[in-house]
Amino acid sequence: MSTNTEFRTCPTTGLKVDLAAEKLIKANAVAAVIFLAIGGLFGLLVALTRWPEVHLLPADWFYLALTAHGLDVLLVWIIFFEMAVLYFASAILLNSRIAGPRWAWTGFGLMLVGALLTNVVVLQGGSSVMFTSYVPLKAEPGFYLGIILFAVGALIGCAVFFGTLVVARRERTYKGSIPLVTFGALTAAIIAVFTIASGAIILIPTLLWSVGLVSNIDPLLYKTIWWAMGHSSQQINVSAHVAIWYAIAAITFGARPLSEKVSRTAFLMYILFLQLASAHHMLAEPGFSSEWKIFNTSYAMYLAVLGSMVHGMTVPGSIEAAQRSRGLNKGMFEWLRKAPWGNPAFAGMFMSLVFFGFIGGISGVVMGTEQINLIMHNTLYVPGHFHGTVVAGTTLAFMAITYYLVPLVFRRELRFMKLARLQPYLFGIGAAGISVFMMGAGTLGVSRRHWDMQFADAILPFDYPSAAFLMMGLNGMFAVLAAVGGVAFIVVVVASVFFGRKLGVDEKPSYPEVPPQAAVVAEHGSADSLKIPGTTMLVAIFFIAFVLYYFVNWKYLSEVWPLS
């Protein structure tokens, strides 16, 4: 088939790059980073208000900032970046032209208009309904319309991704099965379609309700279907950031997955079961049977958790196998000790993996258990959990791959390299602290979505334990640290993209230094060796932490709710 598609060959990885896809990747990545900056600023304001000694914002501004923060970082930053990931994983990794670039630009335009509209409406002050926008809280019509436009744009992006898979297969631009990174992106796209369809099902009638054309929306029905969008949108993140873990392992070390079959089966577990975890938001609702709750959150969700544990083992395992093949065989951890910890892409990716597993993953299973969910439902434990998954997990992974995108896709030398080397540690440790201390405060009962934990203007006073105040102070301090890391990321990326030295057509950037085997990122196949004693030890430590934390929570439940 003849097309007018223009390609270049990446001098670093040898990949064939469709220039139309490259422009789309750049546009989506830039939009993503801008909304990360806006959403991150609102997040800092929220954290400084929750810090009892600072208590920065008045109540109305707090809820406005909380609404904008949730929308911009949980939806807009993440999904713009995921569009960039989808175009990279399809057109570039499959050596293909992108299908329907005009459609892709239309989708991008709709997403941009939708995101801007929702932000403007929120900033006008009449739509401080928070990200969840539970009815009967009513926002201005533009709030719902903006999200719907954004979702339609993202759906078009997913259609372009699927179209590119078809084009690549028909034009035989790859042989055999698609590479694992593309398969991870496919998983993200599938979950995105379910997510967006669920959002349309509930937000279109809610828009009509807000303009007065529908008289009533049942709150429980709204909450149920909204979470099919709200929680599943975060499962897109999980699939996308796991794909990025594999991509960074491949580009940095030339690492192949330990077993392509096992890793693809783990992604299949996501496709089938990950979205059912939405039900954990309904565990305290009396209207649902235990069968529905337990099937969705325990039996089915645990299969998706199994998928995550497989990825959690095979990603470091593939790195260990690649490092050992280069002679780093001394002891159990020489491969890890001599890993490139000064490479911000690797450092961010590895911390993302550890924090996602130990903080976001374990706490997710605990919250998904109907009985122990009762001791933290609707407390700050919930945002603590999802800051472990979405911030310390997804955002850190997206930041990490950006350090490769700038030189390899934007074709600019990275600026402020010393700051870039430090950035993942600042942001990662900050985000991990936010998660841990919010979970600690939540365990002590501090409610989420509340402006003032001191209840200063309440008629009936209530005191949380003093440890809860300590937790929220520490949460504020770590939020400041994460904000410093976030600002460092924005500074490095903006300075590099707009003011970094432009690379020549065939010029290799000084960073990243990649091994000749980096091209495995675009190939299907498994590692040669399964000798991974270091990873086995890390997995054992994870399981011990998992079991201990799980039973500590059961013990805690037995004390809150004694049985005799």
Place this chain on the structure above:
Amino acid sequence: MTEEHKSEDQQGTPDDEQLPFMQRLLDNPFLLLFLGIAVPTVFYIIWGIMEITQIPIAD
């Protein structure tokens, strides 16, 4: 790409029938898309709405 890393398809391009069932399933993005929408729609949304509709209306 070394020889041992080549997939079956790259070495001989066998017919789809010769590929294992799981590989054929995982190589079909539209079947996966169907499954990824159908499973949560049935178990989470439809089953959930059925439970909500069975809640008695208050007098």
